[in-house]
Amino acid sequence: MKLETIPSLKGRVSDEEWQLRIDLAAAYRLIAYFGWDDTIFTHLSVRIPGPESHFLINPFGMFFDEITASSLVKIDLQGEKVDESVAMVNPAGFTIHSAIHEARKDAHCVIHTHTTAGVAVSAHAEGLLPISQQSLFPLASIAYHDYEGIAVRKDEKSRLVADLGSANYMILRNHGLLTCASTIPDTFLAMFILQRACEIQVTALAGNPPLTPVPQNIVDKIVSEGDMVTSNQGGLLAWPGFLRRLDRVNPGYNE
Template sequence: MATAILSRPEITAAEWEARQQLAACYRVFDMLGWSEMIYNHITLKVPGEEGAFLINPFGLHFSEVTASSLVKIDIDGNKLSDSPYGVNRAGFVQHALFHRHLPDAHCIMHTHTTAGMAVSSLEGGLQPISFYACNFQGQIAYHDFEGVTVRDEEGERLLANLGKKRVMLLRNHGILVMGKTLPEAFIKHWSLQRACEIQLATLSMGQPLPVSDEVVAVHQRDLHMAQVPGGPGAADFAAMVRKVDRIDTSWRE
């Protein structure tokens, strides 16, 4: 299990709160089965620090991440806090790109879940065949696979393909979502993952029953009526953190 790296006096209260929220998120992802060995990333901007964000230490499993072991870096990949851990370039290049160019991308999540990779590898991508899939119709960007994301020059194409959308399926690769808050990004990822899981199950049974464009429009119009107060994903994420705490509270360290 990872041990604490930073002492509390070295960081602001706002940064510590962000660290705890992000560490909790890594544990939630692991609890939900979204870990991928020591790979994949969730990043979060540091409040009040321009160009600084937190990322998981390369080499730790999601289940080992703690608030103090998260690495603070700038958008050029330089460490801004003392840490014995490095950062995976395959995660840094992509996440730094979006943090640099998209002011509203406060939190960015990228995973290689089986369902997410399967749907991203399917011609036509996500289809309007379930409640959750209808959430995303017309809101998903796609980017063709170009190999492992370690080359800066791919960034221009990633940004161009993303456009004004904040949810992307990286073809043959996986899920990428962004949010103005971590809970918002979380509920987007959870909903998209569910949509992909349901599509995987439905297509295995036969011909899916598509939802019409007219019904999709009504569904998206009325979605806000089913949200709990507190902001997108806030109550959902809090519920998942409570579940994690019943298993292990070491992420708080």
Template sequence: MSHSMPRLVRRGAAASTPSEMSRDEWQARVDLAACYRLIAHFGLNELTYNHISLRIPGDREEILINSFGLMFEEVCASNLVKIDLYGRILNDPVGNGINEAGYVIHGAIHEARPDIACVIHNHTPAGMAVSAQRHGLLPLSQTAMLFHGQIGYHDYEGIAISMDERARLVENLGNGVAMILRNHGLLSTGRSVAEAFNAMVYLERACEAQVKALAAGWDNLCFPATEAIEMTAQVYRENSYAAAERDWPTLRRMVDRLDESYKN
């Protein structure tokens, strides 16, 4: 995927923690805003219609999500919207509200999986292509093998605006870390913003590799041994959080070089 278009670099001091907000919530806002900028930088969003949500530390009933109508590169710590698990707005600094489909999907997972802090959902060309393939994600690359036994599939039910769909989303995700929404897109989760972001990058790369490999025809595909697939997935399960936390400071520094306004 090409990213040759130049980006405007803006510098500025990060805003301090607002007096009415806990330090933990402000740090969560800054990390989430950084994730929005990273998703935009790597071209993993679809205009304003995808979402990343984050549970506010210490409170299982409140999450942060983007203000509807803002591009991901416009998201910053102070304009994130605070909602409860059913989409009721608790704080909306911009006044744009939120995309209904966003909280239906994200709220369902946050409510059912208290172990999950962050949820990323997007519609990338490669992700949508694999979501339309009957066989789903194939173990054609080491990156794809990371999700062996940890990815669910959810059949398309139309635009996700029905609260009834929440139960099926949760059931299809199960105890996994990612999900392919058929004819729709990708979803990743994590115990931190860092882990969810890394999972999405790996899932997207696995889908890109699969689309390219399938272009050569099914008869030309090479599948690894089951034992190798399972070993690779096990190593990933044991190390994903530590690896993501190790990568995150590097990614934050990259966002700082591009545009520090996400901290405001």
């Protein structure tokens, strides 16, 4: 699918859906900007408000730095297209996302990555370690799911959902990272923090030196302290800055 052949959907979808399209396209491009993409693989998805349980996801075959608001594809819980888009979709790639969206009504957005640092930490027997300030936020709401092969089998969904529980961060063993939240900005910021924590851990473990873990009593109170710093706004505070950066380095996501 060529970018120049994608018709604009502005004015053809609700204002609410159009804003979600803009934010999700921006999130895709930011994933590419930070080098967290895996060519055309992995996904970001967001639920469109309404009783239909429709979602937006990337057209299969487009690189993340090419995604636009109009190129995103509307799909159902089975990963099948529900609009007239000519884009290809990858229903198998939506397996993880559909499981979480269906089970967690609060998880309006789901981001899944295969970054080098994320996969490296997913292979660590002890998982994410409490060795940095960045690691403490995920550790307050972290879950793990053992590797079962490429996530294409429907029977894995129940086990993945059971492992996730009410957590907003998940490490998929030998596979990668996942975050979910009620908004795109919060989900993206959660991934930014988790990814940075993994990068720090990989660097800190280089050469196998002795490490200094953060005491558990500090781990237990870090989230409430962080909420005080951000006035409980989290991603909402950071998101406009991310968009300004995109406008400078890779504009066009909102087309």
